Structures are given as C-alpha cells and as structure tokens.
Amino acid sequence: MPPTRWGDPAHAGPLPDGVRDLVSLVFPLVETPAAAEVAVPAPALPADLVDGLRELLGEEHVVLDDAVRRNRTRGKSTPDLLRQRAGDLADVPDVVVRPGGHDDVQAVLDYAAEHRIAVVPFGGGTSVTGGLAVERDGYTGVVSLDLGRMRSLLALDPVSSTATLGPGLRGPEAEALLAEHGLMLGHFPQSFEFATIGGFAATRSSGQSSAGYGRFDAMVVGLRAATPRGEVRLGGTAPSNASGPDLRELFLGSEGAFGVITEVTVRVRPLPEVKEYEGWHWPSFAAGADAMRALAQGDLLPTVLRLSDENETAINLARPDAIGGEGSAGPGGGGCLMIVGYEGTPAAVAAKKVAVAAALTDLGGTPLGAEPGEAWAAGRFNAPYLRDSLLDVGVIVETLETVTFWSNRERLYAAVRSALESALGEGTMVLCHISHVYATGCSLYFTVAAAGGTPGAGGEGRLDRWLAAKTAANDAIVASGASITHHHAVGTDHRDWLQPEIGDLGVAVLRAVKRELDPAGILNPGVLIP
C-alpha cells in the first residue's frame, strides 16, 4: 500500500463526478494533495547494532531503504494518513527486519532486549488506533519487525477442524491456502485484503461475518508467541479446559506489547456451497436494532447481519425505489437498510432463510430482495478508497466504533452522535451501523464526514479538528458506560480511555504481565498499557 493512501493504487481514483457534485453541496471542496515527499530521517540505530541484526537474519532481511521504512511508519487511520500526507515521519522505524520463522523472531527479541531496541511487530500495517506508533525516547532505536515472510499453512488437522497459520498471512492468502482443502476461516474485516492473521489475533479483530462465524479471537484455538523471556505455547492440548485462567486471552488483544505471535491455530470450517445476501427495510434504526436483538437472543443469527441507521442508509446505501419513498424526509427520514447474509449448505441456507424471514416479517421488516445484499457484497471492501478521495478534496472523514449492552444502545448512540456534531459543527454528517451483535448487546460503528476547516499543507488543520472530535467521542463513550473499542483495539489512540474501563487494578495487572514477559519494555512501548 502507498504510505499516504489505502489499498491497491490500481483501485484508487478521484471522486466520481456525481459523488463530487453531491459532496460539494454539503462541504466546501478544497483540493488538498499530499505535501511534496520529504526526506526520510536517517536511521538512528547505531551501525554496529544494525550489523548485529544482519548477523542474526542475513543481510537481505535487514532493510534500511527509505521507501520501505516510510511504508512501515504508523498504520491507516485518518490521523495516520494525514500525518503522512503532511510529511510527518517522526515515527519512522530505523530498520525493518524480516524474520523467517519463530526462532528468528526470538533471536531479534533477545538481541533487542540486550541492546534496548524498541521492537514494533508489523503485520499488514492496517492499525487504526496508533498501534504502530511507538515511543522512541529511552531506546537506542526502533525496529519494525515485519512478519511478511511468515506466511505458510503450518499444520492442518481436518479431523479436529483446526489449522495452524503463519502470522504474516494476509486474509486472502490464508483463505486461499485453506480453500485448497475445501476449508475456510470466515474472517472478513473490511481490511481483509491487507491485514494479517497475527494482526487479527493481536487486536481481537471482528469481521463482517461475525454473526455467523464469530469474532477472530473466538476462532483461535491456540497460539505460539516469542517473548523477551522466551517461548509461550498456549491452547495446544485441547479445545477447552479448566486448567486455570485461559492464558490465550492474555495474548489475544495484547497488541504486540507482551510478545510476538508467531503461529496461530484456528478453528476452520467447510467452504460454504451457497452464499446469499438480501436487503430488508425497517421504519427506523430502533426497530431494526430490536429485530437484530430478537435474532441474537432467539439463536437465529444468519451469517451476515448489519443495519445502517437512517443517515447511513440515505448516504451510502439508498436505493430510491426501495428506501425512503412516501413520507421520506431524505437523509434522516427514509428508513433503514438491513443486510442479511446466509452461507452454508443449500439445505442449511434454505432452512435459516425461512426461519429468519418469518421472524423479521413478524417484527415489522419488509423484504427488499437480493439486489441490495449483492450490491453490499460486491462493494464490501471498497469504502476505504472513497475515504482517500474525500481526503483529497479537504473533507474530514474517519470511522470509530464502540460496544455496549442492548439496554444502553440508544443512549450511547445519541451521546456519540451529539459529541461528534458539537465538536465538528454544523453540517457534520454522522452515519452509524450495527454489524456485530451478541445476545446481550451490539457494537456501534460510526462514520463521520465534516468540513476540513482551514487546510494546512497536507491537511494539518483537519488533523487537529479530528483529534478534538475523537477525544469528545471517546469521552462520551466512557461517560455512557460503553467500551472504548469493540474491535479496533487500544493502540496509542485509546490508551488514555482504557483505565476507566478496567480500573486501576486492571491496569496494574497489565503492567505486571508486561514486566514479567518484557522486563526491558522493548515491545511496542506506549501501545495498549496506560
């Protein structure tokens, strides 16, 4: 991926004319190209330490190249992109190292601990919470530990339905390896094409098919990690047990602060023979959310279940013939679109469809047929490209997410919307959807678009405006008694809001684990732990 944008450059492009005209009705469009490329700071890691890394991994796997280092600088949140666009390379790693396996990772960690080098595990680089922007002060240098060479299917147990995967496998690569055996993982976050197995585990990611296949951490049966104190193997003996607290959980969501995940054993399932996606209309977000709750609590969940609020329906998914219509007040008044997807054997899909359709009809939903569902499925990974095109014309656009119990959903929704609208001012668009549900609650995923204010070179003015709005939203989430993140993780961006959620003793426990596993504090300093 280019450092200033998302994804495959071949898919990137300016705003289509129609969209541009529409956007210009709402926001002033100010062409805001990235600043001219600035020189990448010279590596700060002393040359003898670089030589030491070369001895461990071989010359070709210790990379000082400017373009490679720039590409390993931070992740892909809007603040990350705006900083790159402005030429801010303060977080550039000094060296990128490319271990070939667990033993290489262990060797790098041992060496880094001895020489106080900060180590940043790097999977796909799609973090949206500052998980790759570590503190540099007090370290001899910063090494980006790129896991991209560790991308094989290491073991397969078709009898138990488990597969052991290398951490550097991207989503499509992992699925392709499993598909050769008629199997799949079923984890499809919007970042699927670029994010990796190790990254999914390290951030407790959740994908678009979570209703049917669960979140990533729930798919993990076991893992292997290298820590500065040595190797950890967890969960390799049984699917579940009562052998004390489940230590797998210490590494799931540990965001590279406790160790580097070098192998992940996951539950796999047969490739679905049939995939069907359809749309349903709801008179309001609340009515659709109540229906989702009923499905979750009635053990009737399909594979994909997502509901856009009135604004998101109108802006992103509106079909004039099906949504809105009579009595519609345009954005905010045209009802809500729900996408329902079914995957599996023909018999299982048919049976689930009948049962879900009966329940949704009873609850007041109106079927819209396959077209909205297929349109969603066809474009499910495209939205991030649109973000870049909007950033190009000076608009602020970013997403954030949270999760709470059903009884708190409306309060949280109102609080976050109001915080964002107050912080960013009149004309701000706040869209929301629910795409991860549980019997007890759901996540809320917000997309925000706002005027950029006075743009500076590369858009710094927008960065300040967004950071203030994000702080307001985070405060509102905490004040509402919700979680600071459902699946984007903590990183550095959410770290200050973790303490209210887990308490002082919770923070002390995290710090104690960190001290035990990483006494020199070389792994991702500043990430996760308050």
Ligand SMILES: Cc1cc2nc3c(=O)[nH]c(=O)nc-3n(C[C@H](O)[C@H](O)[C@H](O)COP(=O)(O)OP(=O)(O)OC[C@H]3O[C@@H](n4cnc5c(N)ncnc54)[C@H](O)[C@@H]3O)c2cc1C
């Ligand atoms: C456009 C876009 C859409 C997204 N959609 C979703 C979504 O639908 N669902 C979702 O859950 N997330 C989503 N994300 C967030 C992101 O993709 C996830 O957090 C993902 O799991 C990160 O994987 P990665 O391989 O890119 O990790 P990275 O970004 O490389 O790393 C993330 C963190 O984990 C650490 N890490 C990485 N690999 C390892 C390892 N092997 N061992 C230990 N630590 C490691 C890193 O140091 C860092 O702190 C999205 C992001 C973007 C930009």
